[in-house]
Amino acid sequence: MNDMTLMDKTVDTQKIKIAAKDVNVYYGDTHAIKDVNVEIEDNTVTAFIGPSGCGKSTFLRCLNRMNDTISTCKVKGDILLDGEDIYDKRVDPVQLRAKVGMVFQKPNPFPKSIYDNVAYGPRIHGLAKNKAELDEIVEKSLRRGAIWDEVKDRLDAPGTGLSGGQQQRLCIARAVATEPEVLLMDEPCSALDPIATAQVEELIDELRSQYSVVIVTHSMQQAARVSQKTAFFHLGSLVEFGHTGTIFTNPEDPRTESYITGRIG
Amino acid sequence: MPTFWLVALLLALSAAGYFGGRRRAIASAAGNVKDLHSLPSYYGYHVALAAFVPAIAALAIWLLVQPMFIESRVSGMIPAEAVPENSTIGLVMSDVRRVAEGLDLAVEQGLLTAREARNVAGGEQDIRALMGEVGVALGDDVRPEVLNASQAYRNLSNTGRAAMTAVVALLSLGGFAWAYSRIHKDFRARNVVERAVLALLIMAASLAILTTIGIVLSMLFETKNFFGLHSWTDFFFGSTWAPNFRGGSELSILPLLWGTLYISFIALLVAVPVGLFAAVYLSEYASGAVRSFAKPLLEILAGIPTIVYGLFALLTVGPALASLFAKGGFLGVEWMAGATSVLTAGLVMGIMLIPFVSSLSDDIINAVPQALRDGSLGLGATKSETVRQVVMPAALPGIVGAVLLAASRAIGETMIVVMGAGAIAKFSANPLESMTTITTRIVSQLTGDTDFASPETLVAFALGLTLFVLTLGLNVLALYIVRKYREQYE
Numbered sequence: 159m160n161d162m163t164l165m166d167k168t169v170d171t172q173k174i175k176i177a178a179k180d181v182n183v184y185y186g187d188t189h190a191i192k193d194v195n196v197e198i199e200d201n202t203v204t205a206f207i208g209p210s211g212c213g214k215s216t217f218l219r220c221l222n223r224m225n226d227t228i229s230t231c232k233v234k235g236d237i238l239l240d241g242e243d244i245y246d247k248r249v250d251p252v253q254l255r256a257k258v259g260m261v262f263q264k265p266n267p268f269p270k271s272i273y274d275n276v277a278y279g280p281r282i283h284g285l286a287k288n289k290a291e292l293d294e295i296v297e298k299s300l301r302r303g304a305i306w307d308e309v310k311d312r313l314d315a316p317g318t319g320l321s322g323g324q325q326q327r328l329c330i331a332r333a334v335a336t337e338p339e340v341l342l343m344d345e346p347c348s349a350l351d352p353i354a355t356a357q358v359e360e361l362i363d364e365l366r367s368q369y370s371v372v373i374v375t376h377s378m379q380q381a382a383r384v385s386q387k388t389a390f391f392h393l394g395s396l397v398e399f400g401h402t403g404t405i406f407t408n409p410e411d412p413r414t415e416s417y418i419t420g421r422i423g
Numbered sequence: 424m425p426t427f428w429l430v431a432l433l434l435a436l437s438a439a440g441y442f443g444g445r446r447r448a449i450a451s452a453a454g455n456v457k458d459l460h461s462l463p464s465y466y467g468y469h470v471a472l473a474a475f476v477p478a479i480a481a482l483a484i485w486l487l488v489q490p491m492f493i494e495s496r497v498s499g500m501i502p503a504e505a506v507p508e509n510s511t512i513g514l515v516m517s518d519v520r521r522v523a524e525g526l527d528l529a530v531e532q533g534l535l536t537a538r539e540a541r542n543v544a545g546g547e548q549d550i551r552a553l554m555g556e557v558g559v560a561l562g563d564d565v566r567p568e569v570l571n572a573s574q575a576y577r578n579l580s581n582t583g584r585a586a587m588t589a590v591v592a593l594l595s596l597g598g599f600a601w602a603y604s605r606i607h608k609d610f611r612a613r614n615v616v617e618r619a620v621l622a623l624l625i626m627a628a629s630l631a632i633l634t635t636i637g638i639v640l641s642m643l644f645e646t647k648n649f650f651g652l653h654s655w656t657d658f659f660f661g662s663t664w665a666p667n668f669r670g671g672s673e674l675s676i677l678p679l680l681w682g683t684l685y686i687s688f689i690a691l692l693v694a695v696p697v698g699l700f701a702a703v704y705l706s707e708y709a710s711g712a713v714r715s716f717a718k719p720l721l722e723i724l725a726g727i728p729t730i731v732y733g734l735f736a737l738l739t740v741g742p743a744l745a746s747l748f749a750k751g752g753f754l755g756v757e758w759m760a761g762a763t764s765v766l767t768a769g770l771v772m773g774i775m776l777i778p779f780v781s782s783l784s785d786d787i788i789n790a791v792p793q794a795l796r797d798g799s800l801g802l803g804a805t806k807s808e809t810v811r812q813v814v815m816p817a818a819l820p821g822i823v824g825a826v827l828l829a830a831s832r833a834i835g836e837t838m839i840v841v842m843g844a845g846a847i848a849k850f851s852a853n854p855l856e857s858m859t860t861i862t863t864r865i866v867s868q869l870t871g872d873t874d875f876a877s878p879e880t881l882v883a884f885a886l887g888l889t890l891f892v893l894t895l896g897l898n899v900l901a902l903y904i905v906r907k908y909r910e911q912y913e
Contacts, residue, residue, distance in 0.1 A: 227800060229710060256803030266794035269817045278812070279802040329798065336802055 172199035175340060175370040176221060181235035183216055183225070190216050194235075194396045196389055198340075203362060203371045205381035205402065208391035209417065214374045217391070218342050221372065222258035223251040239340070256283055259338035263345040265325030267317030267332075272309050275317040275328060276300060279336035295335055303331025304361045323354020330361060334369075341365060343373040347380065359384050378418060382406050390414045429482065429591055436595050437475035443599075444470030444606055452608040461613035469612045472619050473602030478595035485587045493579045497572050505568040515569065518561065522550070522573035523580070525559035532557055540577075543570070642891065645884035653878040658885060664848035664859075666868065666879045674882045676889060678848040682858035686769045686844060687833035689854060693773025694833075695826055698780025705781070706788040707810055718785070725778040729838040736771040736843030737762070744770075748855055759855040763845035766854040772839050776829045783828065787821035788814060820904050827901035831894040837862040861886050 176198040183191035191213045198204050206214040216225070223244060225231040237244050244254050256279070267275050276296045279285075286292035296313070300306040305327040309320070317328055326346060333341060343362070347355040362384050365371055375381050381388055382402060389399040390411075398405060398414045409415045441464075448466035452458040459466075498516050506515050526543065529535045534556060535543070543550065550565040606612070650658070653674055661675030701721065705714055741762030746752050748759040791814050799809040815822075845857025846867070868883040875881070 222801065224797065224801060227797075252803050252805050254803075255801055260797075260801035262794060262797060262801070264794055266792070266798040268795060268798065268813050278799070278804075282802070282804050282808055282812075332798075333802065 172201050174198070175200040175240065176372075177236075177238045177241075178217075178220075179236040179238070181217070181220060181233065181237060183213070183220060183234075184232045185216075185228070186230045190394055191220070192394045194391075196396060196399055198370060198372060199387065200370045201366055201368075202387055203366050203373060203385040204387040204389065205385035206372065206374045206389050206391060207376075207378060207381050207417070208397075210376075212391040213394040214389075214391045215344050218344055218372060218374050221340070221342055222255045222260055224255070224260065226251055256336050257338055258340045258342060259333035259336060261326070261330050261333050261341065261343045261346050264349050265322055265329050267320070267325050267328050269316065269318055271314045272300075272317045272320070272328060273313040276332050276335050279332065283336060285335075285337070299331045299335035300328075302334050302365070303327045304357065304364070305331060321354070323350050323357060326350060326354065326358055327361065330358070330365075334365070338369065340370045340372065343371065345374050345376060348376065355380070378406070390417065392417070426482070426486065429588055430479070432592065433475055433478050433482075433595050436599055437471035440470035440474040440599050440602065441467035443603060444468075447603060447606045448608065448610075448612070451606060459608050460611050461616075465612040465616050466606050466610070468616045468619075470599060470602040470606070472616070473598035474595050475598075476619070477598050478591045481594050482587070482591045485583075485590070489580075489583045489587065493576060493583065496579060497576045500572050500575055501568055505566065518565075518569050519572045519576055521559050521561065522554065522565055522569060523576040525554040525557055525561075526573070526577060528557040528559065529553060541574070543574075639888075639891065642884050642888045645881055646888045649878055649881035649885045652881065658882070662850070664864070666882070668877065668879050672879055674878065676861070676886060678850055679859060679861045679864050679886065680889075681850050682765070682844065682848065683834055683860040683862070685854070685858065686765050686772065686840060686860060687830060689765060689769025690772035690776055690833045690836075691826065691830055693770055694776035694780050694829060697773075698777045698829075699784055699822065701777065701781040702784035702788055703810055703815075706785050707806065707814065718782075721778045722782055723778075724775070725782070727775075729775065729836060730842075732771050732775050733838040733842035735774075736767050736839055740771050741767040741843060744855070758853070761845070761857065763843060763857045764855045765844060765858050768840045768843035769854070771843055772833055772836055775836070775839065776833060779832065780825055780829050783825035784818070784822050787818045787825065790821070791817045820907060824901040824905035827897050827904070831897040831901070834897070835862065835890060835894050837866060841866060861890050865890075 174197050178194055178196045178198075181191055181194045182189070194217060206218060208214050219225045220233055220237060221244075225233060233245060239254070239258070242249070268278065270278070273296055276299050277286075277292055280292060280295050286295055297306065297310075300309060305324055308324060309315075309328075317325065320328060326349070330341075330346070346362075347358050350358065359380065362371055362373065366386075373381075373384065385402045387400070388402040388405040390397045390405065390409075390413075392413050398409060398411045400410075405414060406418060409418060445463045445467035448459055448463050449456060456463060494516065497519060498512055501512065501515055501519075506512055526535070526540045530537055530540050534553065550570065551561050554561050554565075653672075658674055658676055660677070661673055662677060663673040664675055664678045666672045666674060705718055705721075709717065741764070744764065744767055745759055745762045747754055748756055749761070750757045752759075795813050795817060796809055799813045800806075804812070840860045841863045844859060844863070846859050846863065847857045848859050848864070849856075851858065865883045865886050868880055868886075
């Protein structure tokens with residue numbers, strides 16, 4: 159995929175999965191996110207791009223309430239998942255995170271076997287009635303993580319012994335195993351070499367058929383390659399949001415154009 | 424010259440060496456500091472070190488060797504018949520030293536002139552009275568052999584000290600001159616000083632190791648003596664601990680080892696869960712404010728001297744347990760005879776070990792990468808599921824190491840068991856009975872009037888060595904486990 163074909167990408171309008179309305183985030187006195195409004199569609203890869211410190215990772219972590227673990231962080235505004243406010247008092251953040259899975263910047267397999275890494279989520283949420291069912295979930299998830307063929311003979315080996323790219327795909331398989339509806343990815347390829355990056359990107363494209371994927375990336379090529387929608391963040395504000403093809407070839411805002419052409423960032 | 428002034432002289436010489444060396448270095452570069460190989464102060468340090476280090480080393484060695492040398496020379500002068508009955512050559516020699524010391528003091532205080540002191544002879548003066556005047560108390564009148572020996576002692580000491588002064592001063596001056604003459608603008612003073620620093624560091628490191636080796640060796644020799652007097656099968660495999668200073672003791676380590684391990688086990692039973700839970704709370708749940716206040720508070724517990732814990736055992740925990748289990752207690756049972764018991768000592772020792780376990784475990788839990796916690800939380804795990812299933816397994820090897828270190832402290836602990844556990848050596852599984860440990864028996868075998876040639880005393884060294892081997896083994900195991908764990912993340 160290159161820039162020339164961007165405009166030809168099929169962009170079907172999908173149902174809205176996550177809607178953020180006037181979201182503001184504060185770390186103590188710092189105003190990290192300012193009035194962000196964005197609508198994330200189902201079965202779509204949405205990329206968040208922008209210079210370092212622009213708030214894209216912070217915003218991503220709001221979508222599954224991972225910011226709750228930081229005591230100084232305050233979130234204002236509404237974030238609706240399937241029309242329900244995830245910051246409502248009745249919502250259990252733990253349940254929410256099972257629905258909105260997350261893959262982190264650095265591969266972080268648990269110091270357990272490959273099998274136990276993938277089985278971790280299903281075990282916690284009681285998704286399998288017996289061992290056979292669990293085996294099935296693990297295999298299905300590892301296949302979906304495009305790593306089954308590489309690890310099927312050594313499921314008892316420690317997950318930390320895999321290569322960086324394999325570890326990241328294991329983490330994706332682990333996130334997929336809890337059957338989330340949305341998959342958040344915070345710079346999933348920044349610690350990987352180009353070959354592993356290509357594998358993970360291919361995987362992201364496949365995941366789109368079942369999930370809504372949100373990916374934060376520093377690489378504009380990556381955003382252009384994997385996403386259908388792109389949001390450009392700058393200094394805590396959402397500057398522009400639209401079809402990836404439009405953003406990269408015909409941006410409306412001069413700041414977006416400057417960033418994409420490498421003049422700011 | 425007194426040693427103090429000698430050291431002062433050395434310091435003065437090396438200070439002069441510093442400034443002299445510096446000036447000469449600058450002069451050799453014709454005032455242009457940039458031409459020098461090293462900064463001027465390095466040349467100064469070079470001369471100062473050369474003037475000070477060999478001389479002070481010689482001084483230290485001389486001070487150690489001279490008394491031994493003089494002692495052996497003088498004790499050779501005392502004929503065997505001059506040693507009174509029921510006394511030893513050692514006691515006579517200590518009289519000799521005290522008379523010599525007394526004469527020196529008398530000269531110092533002006534009671535005698537130096538010449539008079541050299542010519543003091545038993546008949547003319549009452550030496551014992553004279554000694555009394557300068558504050559040296561003697562048990563008997565001074566016999567002529569002792570007086571002669573002490574005069575010889577004084578002579579040898581004076582000669583030795585003069586020789587020492589000369590040698591040390593010469594060494595210092597020699598070092599000064601040698602180093603001073605080497606100074607030239609191309610001389611690599613910086614590298615020389617660097618090597619001197621390296622030598623200093625190596626010396627400091629080897630001192631600790633040599634001391635350990637020395638301690639082990641001294642215990643080994645005494646233990647060997649013990650096994651020469653007492654059968655090793657009784658020590659390791661006997662079943663009774665019954666020392667008897669009239670001879671015929673049964674000295675088996677097993678009842679003591681049982682008491683030690685039993686008390687340590689109870690202590691760990693208290694310390695490990697409480698310490699671990701405290702560590703989990705502090706590192707995973709507590710807010711910054713609570714943590715900054717509770718962690719130091721917990722660590723204060725570690726700073727309390729163990730004798731204070733002993734008092735706590737003796738005055739609070741022991742009576743409290745007795746009021747429950749002893750005759751006339753709340754439970755109406757008669758399981759406990761007095762306030763001292765395995766449980767008393769074990770509980771208090773457990774309290775002592777809580778901060779030890781918790782602060783080590785806290786460090787280990789904090790070392791678990793945040794990414795692992797995020798990963799688990801991001802999968803929809805609760806905080807306690809994350810702690811139980813991700814953080815603890817990752818930290819487990821380190822925690823095992825911490826527990827083993829705590830165990831080796833418990834085994835070596837003395838004061839709490841002296842005051843809380845009692846003094847009866849026996850095999851019993853009842854935690855409410857008094858028992859005793861290896862450490863308390865070492866104390867009791869070595870305190871009071873002791874004769875260092877009887878097995879009853881020497882057994883203390885055999886016990887000490889066994890204890891040392893035991894705790895060393897635990898520490899090595901703990902370090903091995905902790906090290907293995909470290910490799911997992913780096």
